[in-house]
Structure formats: C-alpha cells, structure tokens
Amino acid sequence: MLSMLNAPIIDFHSDVSGNPAVSIFGVGITYYALIIVAGMIMAILLSMYLFKKCGFNADDVLDYAIILIPSAVLGCRLYFFMFPYEGTTTDWSEFFNFRSGGLAIYGGVIAGYITVRVVAYFKMHKFERIADIIVVVLLMAQAIGRWGNFVNHEAYGNLVENPNLQWFPYAVHIGNNYYQATFFYESFLNIIGAVIAFLLLTRWKNYKRGFNLAFYFIYYGVVRLIVESFRSDSLYFLNTGIKVSQLVSAILIVIGIVRLVLIYTKTDLKIDIWLAKTFKTRERFERNIVKAQTKADKLREEADKLAEQLPAESRLVVSAKKKADYALLNAANVKKTVQNFYDEYYRHGLDLKTLQIVSKQKVTAQENKEGEK
DSSP: GGGGGOOOEEEEEETTTTTEEEEEEEEEEEEEHHHOOOOOOOHHHHHHHHHOOOOTTTTHHHHHHHHHHHHHHHHHHHHHHOOOOOTTOOOOOTTTTHHHHHHOOOHHHHHHHHHHHHHHHTTTHHHHHHHHHHHHHHHHHHHHHHHHHHHTTTOSSEEEEEGGOOOOTTTEEEETTEEEEHHHHHHHHHHHHHHHHHHHHHHHHOOOTTHHHHHHHHHHHHHHHHTTBSSOOBBHHHHHHHOOHHHHHHHHHHHHOOOHHHTTTTTTHHHHHHHHTTTTTHHHHHHHHHHHHHHHHHHHHHHHHHHHHSSOOOHHHHHHHHHHHHHHHHHHHHHHHHHOOOHHHHHTTTHHHOOSSHHHHHHHHHHHHHHHO
C-alpha cells in the first residue's frame, strides 16, 4: 500500500544502518526517529495542558523541553555506551553518530531527572510539582516510543516455538521466527501507568506533592523489572551477567518507597525547609524580583525618552515599547512564580516564622493581623 505512495523524491522502503526508513530527497529518516519525535510532540502538548491546569505558565514547557530533550537523548546514548550488549565492545568514536542507533531509556530518565532539577531551580519552581507533571507525559512518550522498537525489530523476548502462541500481541514475527512481543507488553503497561498518573494528578483531592514521582519509580520499576526478564537483547552490567535495567529498576523501586515514606511522614517538608535555609531561597527570590522589576523600569524609561524625541509611530519607539512591555510582563511572571512557590508551604500549614523563607511582605502582614487580634 505504501509503495503506491512512492514518488521520485520519496522512498518509503529505504533504510538507515539496516533500520526501516523513509527517504526524502535522498536523505533517510528512520521510522524509529519519526515515532520518537511524535512522542516528544505529544508530550509537549500534554505538558502545556497540565502546566496550565496545575497553575504554571504553559510557555514554561518550551523552556524545559529545549534543555530536557537534548540532555535526555545524550543520557540515553551514554547509558547505551556504558552498558553494551553482552559479548560486545563499545566504540566511543561512534558516540555522536546517532544514525547508527543505540539509545537506552533509563539513561534518559536519569539525565532528565537531573536536568529538571536544575531547570526548576532557575525557574523558581518546586521540583516535585514539575516532576509530577512530567511523569505523566514521560510514561505516555515511553509507550509511544516502544513502537519504534517494533519497526526496528528490537526489544523482543524469548523465542516462541509453540504455534498456538505465535500471534500478536503475545508474539511478534521477526525474520523466520516468532518472539515474545516484550516491546508491546511495556508499551501497554506504560499507557495504563500514564492514565493512572494523570487521574492521580488531576482528580485526587488529597493528592500529595511528589506522589506521582514516587509512583513512577515504583510502577515503572516493577514493569521494567518483569518485562526485562523476558527480553533476549538486554544490556548488561559490565561482565557480571546482570541485566543493568533490572538493577536500575530495583534501585528505583527502593527510591520510590523511600519517597512515599518521606511524603506521608512529612519528612520531605522538613527537608525542603532545610534546603531553603541552606541555599537562602527567600533571598534569591527577592533578588530575582528586584532584578526583573529594575530591568522593566529601565526599559520603560528609555522607551519614554525615545517617545519624546521621535514620532510615536517610529520603528525605534515601537520596538522600545515592545521590549519594555515584555520586560514588565516578565517581572509580573517572576512575582507570580515566587508567590506560587511560597503558596506550597501555606497549603501544608507550616509555621511561617519557623520556615523563614516566605516573603517579607507576607510575614509582616501576618504579624500585623496577629497584633490586631
């Protein structure tokens, strides 16, 4: 059917490094890559919806995506090179030759976790709240991405010799044999996980910050631990014969359980307080507010001076006013972001004087209110 769509400039039956691809003007693009990119686009769109629903600026998703996607891809690549297939060696000179294939999702998860922490710090967002959103889209993107393994004939399981079991989705036809369709098992379970995480975040009235992150560690850890036991093309930890993904899964499960304990004993809040004091969060936030407002005031002043010297419709005046308006909007967004960050602590009913990281204005307002009583 696809062959009917072939044109001189398009070849739907091309290949890149032995993987199925579409060739456009002689440039091959693997179907694996197209599926991965489709997962990224859907993840960004869903993230924008969830950011807005959770009280964040939807435009912030692009800031995260611009940094997160490249770092996650590099993480996937690094993980694959650090833990090659059993009996193979790694040629590090081919590291940046992405068209030769070789990505491992756990590398992306680890790199993504670190990246989100760093970006959230500079964006003045609570890491756990951002991670709770990303978990939903990550599971969905992973579910889509596994179909890239299907077209590449990889991430499959053991040989299925029983004719009664040689049917999809239990088994998949590769070459002259049938193998367990482990890529489908994981994809299907990831879709279920994404739906659960979405409902937890959007429908659970007593939802606790950081729960989705713990859920992901435990849920995906268990899924991957089980599915990996059926795979016949796993990556191994050094020369130990241990499947590295199962080892990482076990570690994630433990981390997820620990995070749940921290959440339900409110120890995570105490850690937040300690971190806020140690890294002087309040002072940093107030510096950012002053910096943003000062820049906005300066640009507005410059725009007004130009308006006095040049016609109002002058390109220089119009451009200066646009820059000033944008800076003012940015200052307002900074203030809103800081306020949302502080509101996290108010929702948990923490003692503001003990916390010592809320804005001076709120502390003063509360003290005045207590004085009136």
